[in-house]
Amino acid sequence: MLNIKRIYGNPADDDGYRILVDRIWPRGVSKERAELDRWAKTEVTPTTDLRKWFAHDPAKFDEFKARYIEQLDSRPEAARFADDVRNLLRDTNVTLLYAARNPRVNHAVILRDWLLEKWRCR
Numbered sequence: 001m002l003n004i005k006r007i008y009g010n011p012a013d014d015d016g017y018r019i020l021v022d023r024i025w026p027r028g029v030s031k032e033r034a035e036l037d038r039w040a041k042t043e044v045t046p047t048t049d050l051r052k053w054f055a056h057d058p059a060k061f062d063e064f065k066a067r068y069i070e071q072l073d074s075r076p077e078a079a080r081f082a083d084d085v086r087n088l089l090r091d092t093n094v095t096l097l098y099a100a101r102n103p104r105v106n107h108a109v110i111l112r113d114w115l116l117e118k119w120r121c122r
Contacts, residue, residue: 016093
């Protein structure tokens with residue numbers, strides 16, 4: 001199962017393989033407490049310019065989503081990430097971790113949906 005979860009919550013046994021999908025390390029979280037298996041710092045994160053433009057403004061979310069998907073579709077490293085996650089899911093759960101406060105207005109939601117759609121289209 002592919003999950004998304006805020007990194008500030010406690011790790012759980014059913015998280016499986018834990019991947020931080022933020023470009024910037026979350027404040028106040030130690031590497032030990034994060035219990036990460038991978039940090040996808042640049043493969044699938046929005047560019048700095050896009051992230052700063054969005055600034056977690058819900059009014060910009062639809063436009064942010066369109067621009068972010070365009071970025072994901074154009075990056076070979078994002079396609080490799082999708083393949084990696086799909087392979088991991090054969091054996092374990094995968095949890096995409098993010099730091100944003102809003103659980104519905106953040107790039108991890110878009111990334112999860114993009115991955116699911118990408119696999120459906122194959």
